[in-house]
Amino acid sequence: MDAELFPRPRTQVAPGAVHVPDWLDPAQQRDLLAACRDWARPPAGLRTVRTPGGGTMTARQVCLGRHWYPYGYARTVVDGDGAPVKPFPAWLGELGRRAVTDALGPGAAQDAAYDIALINFYDAGARMGMHRDSDEKSDAPVVSLSLGDTCVFRFGNTGTRGRPYRDVTLRSGDLFVFGGPSRLAHHGVPRVHPGTAPPRLDLTGRLNITLRVSGFPDAGP
Numbered sequence: 001m002d003a004e005l006f007p008r009p010r011t012q013v014a015p016g017a018v019h020v021p022d023w024l025d026p027a028q029q030r031d032l033l034a035a036c037r038d039w040a041r042p043p044a045g046l047r048t049v050r051t052p053g054g055g056t057m058t059a060r061q062v063c064l065g066r067h068w069y070p071y072g073y074a075r076t077v078v079d080g081d082g083a084p085v086k087p088f089p090a091w092l093g094e095l096g097r098r099a100v101t102d103a104l105g106p107g108a109a110q111d112a113a114y115d116i117a118l119i120n121f122y123d124a125g126a127r128m129g130m131h132r133d134s135d136e137k138s139d140a141p142v143v144s145l146s147l148g149d150t151c152v153f154r155f156g157n158t159g160t161r162g163r164p165y166r167d168v169t170l171r172s173g174d175l176f177v178f179g180g181p182s183r184l185a186h187h188g189v190p191r192v193h194p195g196t197a198p199p200r201l202d203l204t205g206r207l208n209i210t211l212r213v214s215g216f217p218d219a220g221p
Contacts, residue, residue: 010103011168013155016141016180018103019168023175024145029201033147036119036207039064043083046121050079058126059189059208064088064117066214071135073116073214088115096143096211103177104141112140114211122151122206124194130154130161130186138215141179146170147207148197156186172198 008021024032040046040062049057051070065088066073077083096114101107116136120128133142153176156165165186170176178185189208197203 013166013168013176014178014182014185016104017155017178017182017185018176019170020099020103020175020177021171022173023099023102024147024173026173026198026200029147029173029198032145032209033201033203033207036062036147036209039086039119040121043081044077044086045081047077047080057128059120059122059128060126061121062086062119064092064119065115066216068116068118068135073135073216088117092117092211099143099145099175099211100141100177100179103175104179108141108179110140112138112213114140114143114213116212116214118210118212120208120210122149122189122192122208124149124192124205126189126192126205128189130156130165130188132158132184132186133210133212134184136212136214138213139179139183140213140215141177141183143211144170144176144178145209145211146174146176147172147209148201148203149206150193150196151189151206151208152191152193154188154190155182156188158182158184158186161186171196172201172203 067085069079093114097109100109
């Protein structure tokens, strides 16, 4: 939606978890989408993630910096084409630090060296079950950026996958940051609203870009 009768306010969803609507302007969204399309091309491109139990995730994924697979990280696409993972660009790390500062305030980024991106593509039928981002060795905040279709983002608690949780509407350009006491909160995407992406973005579906600090001893290029 290009115009709002009542602008959406930034919201603290939980301690350390903040939703900032419209953080990326239309031009920034288009630039980030163009980068995502480049990253999605093979080798080490967009893939279907298979779980240890033999199931598959409905959202497809491409990684930068480190390749995530259930439940760890590698330098190559160990559950795909075996190619080296694409590098994590410095400008994306700077974007992550700026996002944390804007959402949580000065000093919150603490010179965090963002070095991993997980980019998930949701088509109309894709979902993401409740889970925690717990495979990193760092407690730096997770940065989540949305492009394309609107979704319901369910943000829960650190103890269980069930209630209490809160449903947040994320639209194209929105920022969601969670750190501190909410860093290991369960979260997921129970629904995507097809056809709600800004027309000028030229994207069918939803892209979610999550930026993380690995905290691994050998982190770096």
